[in-house]
Amino acid sequence: xTFLDFNFNxxxxxxxxxxxxxxxxxxxxxxxxVVMEGKDIIACAQTGTGKTxxxxxxxxxxxxxxxxxxxxxxxxxxxxxxxxxxDQQVEGLAYFTEIxxxxxxxxxxxxxxxxxxxxxxxxxxxxIATPGRLISFLSSxxxxxxxxxxxxxxxxxxxxxxxxxxxxxxxxxxxxxxxxTLMFSATMPPRIRTLAKSILHNPEQVNIAISQPASGINxxxxxxxxxxxxxxLTMLLNSGTYTSIIVFASTKxxxxxxxxxxKAAKLKVNxxxxxxxQHEREEILLEFKNKQLPIIIGTDALSRGxxxxxxxxxxxxxxxxxxxxxIHRIGRTAxxxxxxxxxxxxxxxxxxxxxxxxxxxxxxxxEVPLPPEVGEAPQFKPDADGQKRRNRGGNNKRPGxxxxxxxxxxxxxxxxxxxxxRGNRPNNNNKPNNNTDKPNPGTTN
Ligand code: AMP
Numbered sequence: 052x053t054f055l056d057f058n059f060n061x062x063x064x065x066x067x068x069x070x071x072x073x074x075x076x077x078x079x080x081x082x083x084x085v086v087m088e089g090k091d092i093i094a095c096a097q098t099g100t101g102k103t104x105x106x107x108x109x110x111x112x113x114x115x116x117x118x119x120x121x122x123x124x125x126x127x128x129x130x131x132x133x134x135x136x137x138d139q140q141v142e143g144l145a146y147f148t149e150i151x152x153x154x155x156x157x158x159x160x161x162x163x164x165x166x167x168x169x170x171x172x173x174x175x176x177x178x179i180a181t182p183g184r185l186i187s188f189l190s191s192x193x194x195x196x197x198x199x200x201x202x203x204x205x206x207x208x209x210x211x212x213x214x215x216x217x218x219x220x221x222x223x224x225x226x227x228x229x230x231x232t233l234m235f236s237a238t239m240p241p242r243i244r245t246l247a248k249s250i251l252h253n254p255e256q257v258n259i260a261i262s263q264p265a266s267g268i269n270x271x272x273x274x275x276x277x278x279x280x281x282x283x284l285t286m287l288l289n290s291g292t293y294t295s296i297i298v299f300a301s302t303k304x305x306x307x308x309x310x311x312x313x314k315a316a317k318l319k320v321n322x323x324x325x326x327x328x329q330h331e332r333e334e335i336l337l338e339f340k341n342k343q344l345p346i347i348i349g350t351d352a353l354s355r356g357x358x359x360x361x362x363x364x365x366x367x368x369x370x371x372x373x374x375x376x377x378i379h380r381i382g383r384t385a386x387x388x389x390x391x392x393x394x395x396x397x398x399x400x401x402x403x404x405x406x407x408x409x410x411x412x413x414x415x416x417x418e419v420p421l422p423p424e425v426g427e428a429p430q431f432k433p434d435a436d437g438q439k440r441r442n443r444g445g446n447n448k449r450p451g452x453x454x455x456x457x458x459x460x461x462x463x464x465x466x467x468x469x470x471x472x473r474g475n476r477p478n479n480n481n482k483p484n485n486n487t488d489k490p491n492p493g494t495t496n
Contacts, residue, residue: 052080053074053075057075057084059112060116061116062116063148065146065147066143067108070144075101076100076104076105077100077101079104079105082257085257086105086110086233089231090253090254091234091255092255092257093236093247093256094234094236094256094259095236095239096235097379098237098382102205104140104144106203106205111145113200114150117149118176120151120176121198122175122176122177122194122198123198123199124178124199124202125177125196125199125203125222126178126179126205127180127181127185127202128179128206129181130209131158132332132336134154134180135156138153141177151174151177152176153170153171153173153175153177154167154180155167155171156184157181157183157184158328171188171194182218182222183215185222186218189221189222195225196225196226199230201230201232201233202230204235205235206236206237207235208240211242211243219250223250232250234247264378264412268391269393270395271394271417271418271419272394272417273418273428274397274421275421275429276426280396282424282425283425284298284309285312286424287364287394295361296345296362296365297347297366297380298348298349299365299366300350300368302350303326305369306323306348309368319344319346320344320346321344323348325350325352335347336359340359351371351379351380353383362383362384363384363390364391364393366393366394367380367393367395369396370395370401370404370405370408374410374411375411377395378411394419399429402431
């Protein structure tokens with residue numbers, strides 16, 4: 052199957068081909084025809100599967116190359132980073148059409164609010180928003196969505212985790228009842244099904260089971276004592292083998308501590324966690340995307356949705372508690388059919404968590420011996436954690452991560468999604484030129 056089979060309009064086809072898209076991914080093959088038929092959809096798919104284009108492409112095609120310049124589609128996303136990335140994909144895909152988009156999200160200062168407000172009154176076709184900021188525009192009366200035809204909820208599970216349920220329901224109360232609604236979620240817990248029941252009309256269900264890590268990722272582990280981790284990490288970072296690196300730690304306190312230690316070791320590094328300002332977040336991500344900053348340390352907040360090409364190393368300083376987070380984290384490397392390395396430090400306490408990961412990905416990960424300078428690797432007792440559980444007389448069920456649908460590969464064939472299309476875009480851009488915080492799509496994405 053190729054994108055030509057969807058019969059998209061010429062301008063949209065030109066845009067997606069210029070983005071380097073050749074073959075639709077699994078979710079695109081299934082979701083696009085359903086959306087084009089005008090049906091509601093509930094899709095279980097994660098970042099990295101091509102899910103964004105699976106709703107953007109049909110909606111862009113339905114809007115046509117010469118849209119009415121009134122807000123016809125609304126995409127709700129949990130975070131400003133994701134909202135900005137979606138906006139960039141719209142800009143790339145719709146480059147040869149007259150469709151215009153605007154992202155609105157919280158954080159930033161009063162001037163960012165004013166800029167966004169001006170942006171949305173300026174003939175926008177697709178609005179991409181985080182729920183909190185959108186509510187403030189709607190309730191102040193500065194935004195009306197009477198002409199909306201398409202509502203998309205992206206990463207719906209995460210929006211609920213972040214406490215946006217009430218906001219979502221309030222936003223929906225401002226929308227026309229007659230609309231097409233598309234809901235995407237990485238997981239399908241009961242509350243997502245409940246939300247789906249209340250806002251979708253006779254939806255088609257699409258399931259792309261959890262994707263396995265891309266085959267281009269070279270996965271390794273080191274067994275370490277906690278006291279050896281920072282020395283080992285510093286050696287890896289100083290080895291000169293890797294140029295664009297993400298290090299994940301389990302808590303923001305750990306991220307902050309590690310940041311200080313790596314700074315003291317004269318490494319060019321920055322930390323990404325919930326205590327830094329919106330402006331700082333954007334600066335850090337922009338520098339990282341533009342390859343001015345080689346190392347970023349963060350919590351799992353970084354593991355979803357950060358779509359940066361060319362990351363060649365992901366380090367799990369701690370084993371993630373949820374096996375699916377492992378897949379999200381290491382999926383930051385080897386994107387778009389490149390290769391990368393994912394290294395996990397496993398201490399004795401984390402053995403069980405690590406076994407759950409191996410079960411989920413259905414393979415054993417190679418252990419690399421510790422460099423002698425770091426010291427002796429710990430000798431783990433076989434299944435020490437399981438032994439402790441039995442001694443406590445506790446329930447010996449496999450914790451977390453079980454019951455997962457695992458196995459099926461997303462089949463997402465991702466090729467280089469390189470640059471914004473080259474060529475002449477019709478001069479339709481009504482958007483105020485306020486997107487100084489956007490990464491240069493020529494070097495990133
Ligand atoms: P997503 O799952 O939406 O976060 O997409 C992951 C990455 O894959 C993004 O950089 C997209 O631009 C890219 N992508 C999506 N669909 C395709 C496709 N059919 N071919 C090549 N790249 C794609």
